[in-house]
Amino acid sequence: MIKCNALTRRYDDITAISDLNLTIEDREVFGLLGPNGAGKTTTMRMLACLIAPTSGDATIGGHSILDLRGQQEIRRITGLLPEAPGLYDTLSAHANLDFYGKLYGMPQALRERSIKEVLEKFDLWDRRDDAVGTFSKGMRQKVAIARAILHDPTYLFLDEPTAGLDPKASKTVRDYIVSLREEGKTIVINTHNLAEAERICDRVALINGRTIQVGPPGNLARGLFARTLTVTLAEEDPSLAEGLESFPYIASIETSGTRLRLTVKDPEQNNPSLVKWLVEKGARVQFVEEEEYSLEDVYLRLMEEGGRR
Amino acid sequence: MISDNAKAVMRKDLSEFRRQKLVIGSIIAMPLILGILIPLSMFAPIAMEAPEGPTWDVENLFTQGRLDPSWDVPETASTLESVETADVALQNTRVVNATIERAVLTECDVRDSTLKNVTIDSCLLENVNLYNCVVTNSRGAGLDGETIMSVDSELVFEHERESELEKLIPMFLNTTLILFIILPVTLPTIIASYSIVGEKNNKSLEPILASPTTDGELLLGKVLSAFVPSMASTLGAVAVGGAIINIFLSQLGEPLLPNLTWVLGILLLAPLACIMSILACVIVSSRVTDVRAAQQVGGFIVMPVIVLMFGVLAGVILLTPLAMLAISGAFAAANGGLYYFAKAIFNREDILVRWA
Ligand SMILES: Nc1ncnc2c1ncn2[C@@H]1O[C@H](COP(=O)(O)OP(=O)(O)OP(=O)(O)O)[C@@H](O)[C@H]1O
Numbered sequence: 001m002i003k004c005n006a007l008t009r010r011y012d013d014i015t016a017i018s019d020l021n022l023t024i025e026d027r028e029v030f031g032l033l034g035p036n037g038a039g040k041t042t043t044m045r046m047l048a049c050l051i052a053p054t055s056g057d058a059t060i061g062g063h064s065i066l067d068l069r070g071q072q073e074i075r076r077i078t079g080l081l082p083e084a085p086g087l088y089d090t091l092s093a094h095a096n097l098d099f100y101g102k103l104y105g106m107p108q109a110l111r112e113r114s115i116k117e118v119l120e121k122f123d124l125w126d127r128r129d130d131a132v133g134t135f136s137k138g139m140r141q142k143v144a145i146a147r148a149i150l151h152d153p154t155y156l157f158l159d160e161p162t163a164g165l166d167p168k169a170s171k172t173v174r175d176y177i178v179s180l181r182e183e184g185k186t187i188v189i190n191t192h193n194l195a196e197a198e199r200i201c202d203r204v205a206l207i208n209g210r211t212i213q214v215g216p217p218g219n220l221a222r223g224l225f226a227r228t229l230t231v232t233l234a235e236e237d238p239s240l241a242e243g244l245e246s247f248p249y250i251a252s253i254e255t256s257g258t259r260l261r262l263t264v265k266d267p268e269q270n271n272p273s274l275v276k277w278l279v280e281k282g283a284r285v286q287f288v289e290e291e292e293y294s295l296e297d298v299y300l301r302l303m304e305e306g307g308r309r
Numbered sequence: 310m311i312s313d314n315a316k317a318v319m320r321k322d323l324s325e326f327r328r329q330k331l332v333i334g335s336i337i338a339m340p341l342i343l344g345i346l347i348p349l350s351m352f353a354p355i356a357m358e359a360p361e362g363p364t365w366d367v368e369n370l371f372t373q374g375r376l377d378p379s380w381d382v383p384e385t386a387s388t389l390e391s392v393e394t395a396d397v398a399l400q401n402t403r404v405v406n407a408t409i410e411r412a413v414l415t416e417c418d419v420r421d422s423t424l425k426n427v428t429i430d431s432c433l434l435e436n437v438n439l440y441n442c443v444v445t446n447s448r449g450a451g452l453d454g455e456t457i458m459s460v461d462s463e464l465v466f467e468h469e470r471e472s473e474l475e476k477l478i479p480m481f482l483n484t485t486l487i488l489f490i491i492l493p494v495t496l497p498t499i500i501a502s503y504s505i506v507g508e509k510n511n512k513s514l515e516p517i518l519a520s521p522t523t524d525g526e527l528l529l530g531k532v533l534s535a536f537v538p539s540m541a542s543t544l545g546a547v548a549v550g551g552a553i554i555n556i557f558l559s560q561l562g563e564p565l566l567p568n569l570t571w572v573l574g575i576l577l578l579a580p581l582a583c584i585m586s587i588l589a590c591v592i593v594s595s596r597v598t599d600v601r602a603a604q605q606v607g608g609f610i611v612m613p614v615i616v617l618m619f620g621v622l623a624g625v626i627l628l629t630p631l632a633m634l635a636i637s638g639a640f641a642a643a644n645g646g647l648y649y650f651a652k653a654i655f656n657r658e659d660i661l662v663r664w665a
């Protein structure tokens with residue numbers, strides 16, 4: 001379990017993230033979602049014990065990031081994919097991974113086994129002896145991810161794992177992340193790719209210098225948007241809109257041609273009588289749909305609403 | 310004693326260097342230049358000046374009859390024995406046990422005598438002291454004296470005379486030693502700048518720092534990866550250069566290297582100077598973003614050693630073993646201070662937040 005407790009970090013006079021409170025359960029894929037400069041990387045660096053919080057605390061697997069011995073233990077049980085892959089271009093993929101294997105104290109035999117395993121997983125085993133400098137961006141990102149998981153960490157911090165990857169490579173990485181969760185790992189992902197967060201994250205935190213909202217990606221829209229109904233009629237009838245204005249549970253009405261956009265409170269309760277009324281008024285109803293809000297809508301709305309500090 | 314992580318960092322750096330032309334080039338080329346060119350340029354002129362060949366034994370040459378026919382034994386018509394004389398011109402005279410001043414001697418056979426301000430032509434000299442003499446077309450052995458100008462003569466002296474250049478040998482040895490110590494100071498500015506600034510620009514320090522590697526281990530690894538090749542290169546240069554110098558020294562009949570000054574210089578001062586240079590580079594590297602800039606600023610680190618060299622050349626500093634210990638002590642103290650700074654700079658937080 002990862003717990004952030006009023007976690008705050010300032011750089012001189014810039015507050016990168018303030019008062020972050022989060023609980024990330026074991027075996028969860030958790031997304032930190034926010035625009036550029038939202039404090040995602042800063043948060044991840046604090047959790048990986050790379051930089052110290054200005055105030056607040058966090059615990060990972062029960063070890064505090066403020067405690068020196070805890071830090072050392074956290075570094076052992078976590079893997080980090082930093083924003084920049086930071087590989088050694090002149091060294092081979094194998095040599096790059098071998099170096100990190102040594103830093104994590106893995107014995108030679110285990111190193112060899114793990115390197116083979118991760119490189120095979122990413123289809124890079126045949127290229128293991130080629131200098132990483134000759135790799136494509138996507139291949140490099142894969143090597144960097146392989147490096148993060150080489151020592152079989154329990155907690156994984158991935159800072160924009162699919163940034164700059166083509167759709168196929170992104171999918172490989174996403175599938176891999178999902179398979180890691182199945183292996184029992186707890187994964188935190190920084191991203192501003194909403195579709196990605198929606199697809200692979202169990203929960204996301206929208207942050208922008210502070211926490212805006214936390215929850216499963218599908219649920220974030222609820223409570224944020226009044227629910228909207230679109231009714232499509234066979235022919236235009238302006239009198240209907242006038243008549244609907246007197247309904248107490250209808251907050252707003254928009255008409256465009258044969259379509260009516262209605263914001264309805266408690267639609268499960270009120271929609272049947274609404275439709276009944278329309279039919280009684282002689283309206284030829286073709287479609288009744290609830291408007292779906294994507295994570296993107298939620299995100300844009302939240303950021304618009306002055307999510308920034 | 311050295312942790313596995315520090316060793317891993319060092320090994321990784323070393324295998325990176327192997328693929329870096331600038332780094333590998335300087336590690337190999339610098340000792341070759343210093344190790345071969347410097348000894349040759351310093352000692353070859355001395356060796357060429359120095360007299361060589363076996364001692365010329367007058368008696369033997371007589372008996373073996375190997376004297377040049379044109380250099381016949383002067384026929385002596387008269388003998389001058391056990392006298393002191395001056396302002397004379399002698400020809401075909403046998404001079405024994407005499408002291409002669411301001412004279413001209415032609416085709417004389419001179420033995421066991423002292424000649425002052427004498428012009429000597431086509432004479433045979435044995436066991437003669439010469440002061441302010443001009444000697445032409447003559448041969449002599451067992452000679453001694455001062456200020457002798459000889460033309461077309463073969464003169465063998467009792468005491469080997471030191472040529473002016475030979476008197477410079479100790480100074481040359483000292484200068485060469487200092488030049489060799491420039492190597493472990495210069496190489497780290499190339500290597501450490503590359504290994505630290507390069508890693509910083511590459512943003513590859515972050516994954517290292519995310520591992521259980523401590524800041525101290527990372528610093529130690531970086532120091533070692535500059536220290537090991539620099540010192541190996543230095544020792545290589547010294548081995549090659551020392552061997553070349555020894556060839557000359559043995560020709561000159563001088564004591565061979567290593568002497569105590571050299572041992573202290575190479576095994577004590579050189580490593581200390583090397584570490585000083587590395588630590589200074591670590592500090593500089595944290596403040597610049599360009600490898601070249603780091604190398605240039607790093608170039609200033611060579612200054613103390615250059616100052617030392619000029620001191621030696623000017624004769625202000627005599628590199629006695631004691632002096633070597635004193636200089637080493639000063640370098641060790643400087644290293645203490647630099648280490649303190651380097652250690653303060655080399656921490657996760659600063660590397661990630663401030664270095665960039
Ligand atoms: N080393 C630093 N020194 C000063 N300010 C910094 C530093 N690193 C980050 N910041 C500031 O902290 C804020 C958050 O930065 P951070 O890198 O955490 O954002 P992010 O959410 O990861 O953004 P991105 O999506 O662009 O990666 C920004 O305003 C940034 O300018």
Ligand SMILES: [Mg+2]
Binds near residue numbers: 041042190
């Ligand atoms: Mg970021």
